[in-house]
Amino acid sequence: MNKKRILIIDDDVPLTLSMKINLEDIGDYEVRVENSSLKAVAAAREFRPDLILLDIVMPDLDGGDVSAQMKSDPMLADVPILMVTALVSNSETGSDDVVSSGDQLMVAKPIKFDKLVHAIESRLAGEL
Amino acid sequence: MSSLHEESLLRSRGDEGSPRKGLRILCIEDNEGDFVLVREHLRDAGFEVAPEVARAASLKEAITLLRDEGKRGSGFDVILLDLSLPDSHGPETLDHVNQAAKDVPVIILSGNEDRDLAVNMVHRGAQDYLPKHFLSGDLLLRSILYALERQRSRLEMSALNGRLTQTTHDLKTAQMQLIQAEKLDSLGRLAAGVAHEVKNPLATLQMGVDYFSRHVEDIGDSGQMMVEHMQEAITNADRIIRGMVDYSRSDSLKLELRNINVIVRKALRMVRHEVIRNNVKVDRHLATPIPAVRVDEGKVEQVLINLMVNAIQAMGSAGRGNGERPLHIETFWGQLEAIDRDLGLRDYDRLRVQDHAVVVEIRDQGPGIPEDKLTRVFEPFFTTKPTGEGTGLGMSVAKNIIDLHRGHIQISNVENPRGLRVRIFLKAYELTDRMKRLTPSSALPSSET
Ligand SMILES: Nc1ncnc2c1ncn2[C@@H]1O[C@H](COP(=O)(O)OP(=O)(O)O)[C@@H](O)[C@H]1O
Ligand SMILES: [Mg+2]
Numbered sequence: 001m002n003k004k005r006i007l008i009i010d011d012d013v014p015l016t017l018s019m020k021i022n023l024e025d026i027g028d029y030e031v032r033v034e035n036s037s038l039k040a041v042a043a044a045r046e047f048r049p050d051l052i053l054l055d056i057v058m059p060d061l062d063g064g065d066v067s068a069q070m071k072s073d074p075m076l077a078d079v080p081i082l083m084v085t086a087l088v089s090n091s092e093t094g095s096d097d098v099v100s101s102g103d104q105l106m107v108a109k110p111i112k113f114d115k116l117v118h119a120i121e122s123r124l125a126g127e128l
Numbered sequence: 129m130s131s132l133h134e135e136s137l138l139r140s141r142g143d144e145g146s147p148r149k150g151l152r153i154l155c156i157e158d159n160e161g162d163f164v165l166v167r168e169h170l171r172d173a174g175f176e177v178a179p180e181v182a183r184a185a186s187l188k189e190a191i192t193l194l195r196d197e198g199k200r201g202s203g204f205d206v207i208l209l210d211l212s213l214p215d216s217h218g219p220e221t222l223d224h225v226n227q228a229a230k231d232v233p234v235i236i237l238s239g240n241e242d243r244d245l246a247v248n249m250v251h252r253g254a255q256d257y258l259p260k261h262f263l264s265g266d267l268l269l270r271s272i273l274y275a276l277e278r279q280r281s282r283l284e285m286s287a288l289n290g291r292l293t294q295t296t297h298d299l300k301t302a303q304m305q306l307i308q309a310e311k312l313d314s315l316g317r318l319a320a321g322v323a324h325e326v327k328n329p330l331a332t333l334q335m336g337v338d339y340f341s342r343h344v345e346d347i348g349d350s351g352q353m354m355v356e357h358m359q360e361a362i363t364n365a366d367r368i369i370r371g372m373v374d375y376s377r378s379d380s381l382k383l384e385l386r387n388i389n390v391i392v393r394k395a396l397r398m399v400r401h402e403v404i405r406n407n408v409k410v411d412r413h414l415a416t417p418i419p420a421v422r423v424d425e426g427k428v429e430q431v432l433i434n435l436m437v438n439a440i441q442a443m444g445s446a447g448r449g450n451g452e453r454p455l456h457i458e459t460f461w462g463q464l465e466a467i468d469r470d471l472g473l474r475d476y477d478r479l480r481v482q483d484h485a486v487v488v489e490i491r492d493q494g495p496g497i498p499e500d501k502l503t504r505v506f507e508p509f510f511t512t513k514p515t516g517e518g519t520g521l522g523m524s525v526a527k528n529i530i531d532l533h534r535g536h537i538q539i540s541n542v543e544n545p546r547g548l549r550v551r552i553f554l555k556a557y558e559l560t561d562r563m564k565r566l567t568p569s570s571a572l573p574s575s576e577t
């Protein structure tokens with residue numbers, strides 16, 4: 001079976017590493033990490049991910065800027081993006097740790113691994 | 129007393145009401161003979177237009193008359209009062225009359241020449257105290273004219289005082305708004321900072337816990353127990369930080385999806401008095417349909433009021449003839465092609481290039497702002513208006529509130545016609561497909577300030 005390719009863009013090195021280990025550990029995913037927001041687009045063009053996990057608060061470009069760059073790149077415009085945000089409150093999240101802010105869906109940080117996988121699969125299936 | 133002064137008083141009264149009217153005088157006097165005498169003196173006194181004299185023979189009659197006149201809005205200009213009436217005697221008579229006719233000057237006509245009583249009466253608010261046996265046309269004329277003049281000054285003073293109180297109140301309100309907005313802003317930033325710094329490590333720990341939970345066979349029973357405790361610790365810490373974010377937002381903006389045009393109309397209603405007073409014509413172009421904005425309606429209304437008042441005041445002081453000056457209010461929307469970046473604000477919700485934005489534009493035909501002052505107007509207490517008129521807080525409150533909304537405010541001097549243009553950019557929500565098709569092809573530049 002073809003493994004899904006996940007690109008994680010987040011400046012936090014220990015976090016991206018532990019996410020990568022977990023995602024690869026269950027055998028369904030091939031993961032690449034990019035810790036620099038400035039190299040995000042280049043990494044995506046090269047890796048051709050099926051889905052991008054994108055942190056919002058990063059130095060240089062933030063998640064919103066990176067997302068806008070991807071959207072305006074014909075090669076990447078259709079790649080689904082899951083935003084990851086630390087800035088959530090108790091009142092915002094449902095039991096699935098998915099937040100909707102305005103017209104954008106985001107997953108909360110920290111998120112339990114099974115919920116993360118569920119969010120990824122839903123997004124890949126076009127449900128989120 | 130120079131008669132010249134009296135003449136000028138006479139003239140100044142004549143100038144005020146353009147159809148010259150005689151004074152309306154109420155004489156409260158029970159003695160028929162005394163009343164006739166007073167009326168004759170008044171006739172001979174040399175008023176430019178003969179006064180109209182009414183009579184009340186008792187306090188009760190006087191109060192009824194005053195109340196009725198008050199209701200009809202006509203009212204008396206002066207009251208001549210005899211203190212000894214069948215139904216009231218002495219100083220209280222004056223108190224009753226003063227109560228029934230608050231702003232009408234009262235002159236006491238008295239049968240005896242009691243100095244102490246005279247002083248007492250003046251303290252209680254009488255304008256003058258005239259012994260009846262001294263009465264003459266001249267004396268009455270002078271006494272009445274000075275009473276009227278003093279009354280006018282008193283009313284002016286109290287109007288001034290009212291304005292001062294109002295200004296002080298306005299200043300306090302504006303200050304509160306500013307403090308409120310700044311407090312919200314810094315609390316929000318603090319919560320965001322802490323959330324970011326603490327939650328990244330928590331997320332890493334969470335990934336570790338999840339990894340070990342899947343490999344219990346490698347870590348043994350004690351290891352599994354420890355993983356469970358770690359999970360609890362992460363969940364607790366996460367809940368505390370979320371609570372903090374909740375708190376920082378609790379008394380902050382009440383964001384709801386709104387139609388900006390509705391808020392613009394509300395704000396216009398709030399400034400309608402200023403509009404009329406300054407002879408301004410409102411030139412309104414509100415785009416429909418228009419995407420929603422996510423705002424605290426009351427706060428955004430406050431911003432619009434501040435900006436509209438500034439625009440109106442700018443045109444008021446420009447003194448451009450007597451024609452109606454247009455206050456131009458417009459709403460529109462489009463896609464942003466450039467935007468100033470505030471590096472302090474790194475939230476997801478802020479405006480970005482390519483975003484659809486709703487814009488409110490307020491344009492006046494006043495003198496504009498000198499280029500070197502353009503950024504200073506956002507400083508608290510920066511004002512070029514005279515004390516009592518400007519608080520210097522309107523623009524800084526506006527900027528604070530728009531910042532809290534993650535929007536953008538832009539001011540520029542424009543030409544043809546010359547004036548100041550203020551634009552507020554707010555992120556657009558709920559764009560329908562029809563709106564997307566309608567989106568103006570020329571994108572919005574918002575970075576030149
Ligand atoms: N529409 C305008 N036209 C010209 N000058 C303006 C305009 N709006 C604001 N200003 C300038 O900015 C200053 C600060 O405005 P503001 O913060 O609202 O305080 P205030 O209106 O109380 O002075 C004003 O005193 C004025 O000099
Ligand atoms: Mg102002």
